[in-house]
Structures are given as C-alpha cells and as structure tokens.
Amino acid sequence: MKSVVRVLGIAALCALTLGACNKDKVDYADVEGNGTENVGYLSFAEFEATVMEDTENITTSPKTRAEGVDINTFDVTLSDQAGEVIASFKYGARPTEPISLDAGVYKVKMTSGAMQGAAWESPVYGAEKEFTVIRKQTTNVNDIVCKLSNIKVTVGYSADLADQLDAEYTKMTVALEESALEYPLAETRAGYYAPVAADNTLKLTFNCRYKGSDKDVTMTNEIKGVKAAQWRKINVVVQHASDGAATIGIVCDTWTYDEEVTFDTSAMMMEVEIPDDSDAPVINWEGHDLTQPFELLDDMFDADGNFTSSINVDVTAKSPLKSLVVKASSDNGEFITAYEGAMPLEVDLCNTTTSAFILNLMGYPTNIGGATTARIQFGKQASMFKTYEGTYNYEITAVDENGASTTATLVVRHITSLAPRIVWAGYNIDEQQTYVPGMTCDLNITAPMTIADLCVEIISQTLTPEELAGVGLAGEFSLINDTQYFESLKNLGFPVGDEVYGLTELNLSITNFLGVLNMLGAGDHNFGITVVDAEGNTTTKTVMMHFE
Secondary structure, three states: OHHHHHHHHHHHHHHHHHHHHOOOOOEOOOOOOOOOOOOEEEEOOOOOOEEEEOOEEEOOOOOOEEOOEEHHHOEEEEEOOOOOEEEEEEHHHOOOOOEEEOOEEEEEEEEOOOOOOEEEOOOOEEEEEEEEEOOOOEEEOOOOEEEEOOEEEEEEEOHHHHOOEOHHHOEEEEEEOOEEEEEEOOOOOOEEEOOOOOOEEEEEEEEEEEOOOOOEEEEEEEEEEEOOOOEEEEEEEEEOOOOOOEEOOOOOOOOEEOOOOEEOOOEEEEEEEOOOOOOOOEEEEOOEOOOOOEEOOHHHEOOOOOEOOOOEEEEEOOOOEEEEEEEEEEOOHHHHHHHHHHOOOEEEOOOOOOOHHHHHHHOOOOOOOOOOEEEEEHHHHHHHHHHOOEEEEEEEEEEEOOOOEEEEEEEEEEOOOOOOEEEEOOOOOOOOEEOOOOOOOEEEEEOOOOEEEEEEEEEEOOOOHHHHHHOOOOOEEEOOOOHHHHHHHHHOOOOOHHHOOOOOEEEEEOHHHHHHHHHOOOEEEEEEEEEEEOOOOEEEEEEEEEEO
16 A cells, blocks of 8 residues: 555655646745745846947946947846756846856857948947856856947048048948948048948948049948957048149058049048957957867877976966956866865956966966956866766956956867767756755756657665656667557656667756655665667666655
C-alpha cells in the first residue's frame, strides 16, 4: 500500500510541476528568500547609465536632460542567450527589486529610439552589455555608456569661399545606400544616417556655381570605412595658391570632377575630420582581433606542459586609469570553481584587495591605479584553460579619470577532441550539488559529429524501478530509441526522437524532475547522461544531487 501511495504521489507531483513550468520563470523575488528563490539575481538598483553625446560625456542623475537627450525615456530590454526578451521597461522606471533568473548569460540593451535611414537632427543613442548571473549571487547592472548608434554628418564652408559661390546652385548631397540628404550652402543642421554594416560608405556629390558664371561644377567622392558613433565633418574650404592664381584643387585622391573652373584667388578642396572616441582608453591584443575567439591548441604547449605562446592584452589611456575591471566567466563549472579558489570572478585591478602574489600568478598587473598603461598576461592562465575544456570569457572595462570608458571581451576556447561534451550551465557537473528551491539543471550538450544516441540512467536509493514504472519510466532509457517512454518523457519536458537525433547542439533540462524529487524528501539522486555520436565517440557525465 505504501508503494502505491508513493507512485500516485510522484504522478501528482509530475502534473503539478508541468503546470508550473508553463509560467514565466522571471519574477521580482525577495533576494532574502521571501517568495520563490531562484538560482541567481540581476539587480538594476545601482544601474546608472551614461550618455556619450558625440564627444561630450553627459552625466545621468535621475532627471538628466542634455540638449534634448532624456535618458529616463530610453527603452531597456533584458534578453537571454537565445534572444528571447525576458523583461522590458523605461530607464526612468527601472525595477528597484532584483529580478530572479536561471544561472547564465543575459544581455541588457538600451536605446533612445528607432533609427531612420537618414534624417535631420535625429540622433539615436544606445548600448548593450552582457551580464553573467551566478547561482545564489546578485549581479548588479552598471557601467553602461550609451553612444551614438547612427552616423552624424555635417557640411560646412569657409567664409571666403562661401562669398564666391552662388547659393542657388550650391549644395552637397550625402548618401548612404538608398538614404540621402541635401545640404544647401546655408545648411547648418546635422544629418543622421542609419548604418547598414559595420563599415559603411558615404557617397558625396558636390554641385556648385561661381557667382556671375553659368558653369556648373560637379564633384564626387566616396568616404569608406564609416562606422556608427562617428561624426563626419565635411568642410569645403579655400586653399590659397602661392602664386595667387588658383583652380579647383583636389586634396583627396579619390575625388573626381568633370571640369576645371577658375576662381580669382582660391582653390577648393574637401576635408573630412573624424573626432570620435580617440581620447578613450584603448584595449588591444597586438596581432589579434579581440572580436574573434582565440583557439587554444595543444601544440602551443611544450613537452613539460609550459605555454609557449602569449595572450597579452594591453590597455593604454591618455589620462590616468581610474578603474580596470576584469570579469571572468566560463561554460565549464570546474574552471569557475578553480578560478574562484584563487580570486573573485570580477575584480577592479586599480582597486583590489587580492594579494599581489595571486594577481601575478594569474597574470594580472598590480599597483596600476593612476597609470596610463597596463598589460594583462592571460597566458599565465593557459594551464587552467588546458586542464578544463570549454570557453572562457574575460570582459575588460577601462575607465580613465575623465570618465572615458572602453570595454572589450577576450574569448578563449580550448576543445581537445571531437567527442561529445556535457556541461551543466552554472555548475560543476563533476561535483555533487545540494538542491535549493528554484534550482535549475540545464545540460548543454555538444556533439560535432552529431548525436546518434542519448541515454539517461536514474540512480537513486529511494526511487525504485517499480515506482518509476508507475509513472511510465524506467531506471534507464534512451531519448532516441526507447519509444515506449516518449509520452512520459515529453510530459516531463524531455526532448525525444528526432528532437535529439542528428543534432550537434542540445539543451537537455531535467529541472522539472528535480522539483518532483525535492517533494519526495531527503536523499541522493544521480542522473547518468551518456551521449554517443555518429562516429561512436562516447561521453558520460553524472549529475549528482543531494536533497535535504
């Protein structure tokens, strides 16, 4: 009779869990534990963003307005790694209580509005930044600098040249793909263009006529490599010839014009100035593109295991550094555990209590507060990269004493084989974990040669085979081949059949099942996960859970 009651209890708890899983996982829970305790928290309480309007840094108190820029009206969205929007709100109405989230990486995006193809006096500011939520910890959202998202273009004329031009026949047309604006001789407004790529090409067409002349002049140019957040100042100026006589002169070799026009004492040229973020700190790894992951290979180590290459990231600033923050994260829980055993995952190298010995051991500089240069030698951590397979992310943010800020992320990958990998997001899968309410168990499975079979073995002292059979399960089953269990597995949220077979990446969640086991009382429950790829390579990991 006792066994029957337990089987019925498991079935009922499964039904309750499935009903709960359809609800929104995000809530504004009490971080002290009142309400639902989730894995970790993202707090906007200290969220103080700033707006970099062109080259002027605008501070942002709660009611900041500067030249029409009101940061309180900016839209803020929070999304997960899959791009799904979890929360959205105005910056001025940001939540005061932490948002409870599953452990993982999330993106916070800010924007002042939508961009038009080309429009007068319509700047759009925005920024996005990733934050890692760690179980049982609160991550604060801060240090977001919104910069110009579109391209600013102005056209000006020197006074002595403007006096010689016929305003009725003088204009500059600036086009970016299908979007264009015409700048008459007296136009002083700025045009704003929506970028269509990382590097854009502005096409310029200048038409003018000399006063008293009936000849029209057309000059064209292409300015390549134009990026968002740049202000392109196009100045048409007088260039005096040394002999007093002048014709239209072309300073930029890429300009072409259709005929020569004689001006009494001057020549015309085009000059482009780009004052942008040149005063901000620079984060650079010479010879490498920090926007691309760095692949760590076994042949970079000698026979004794010493790293024979280097991963030196240099930070240079025109003004003394006020802070240099390094935030480490990884998809390998073992690496996180080892790293935290030495120092915090996030550290300000200009203001840290970590010992100089540990900093040097990890390749971080010491005593750099007020310095204008710093070198981070990530190569000193290469032995850790080699020991723990996975991807390692280091977000580096440098801020100088003037408030100018630059952020870059170093991504290092170390994969030694094509065999399948099983990673428990936010946890060390090789260590037993103690269950807490709201805990997640999301397994990220990768198989470069595609998944041929995926088996789960339930190893439990209290959950007997008879009890599992009562809810349509067995102690061991295949998510691909054991079709008799498919219906029950689907009810618990497991993917089955073609939802698994042939994939190279799979997210396998057993979170719902953990909730059921927690309601059954104290005990140890393990889940053996075995992945076999199409080449026969096999990887087995065991999720070990303790329930109190």
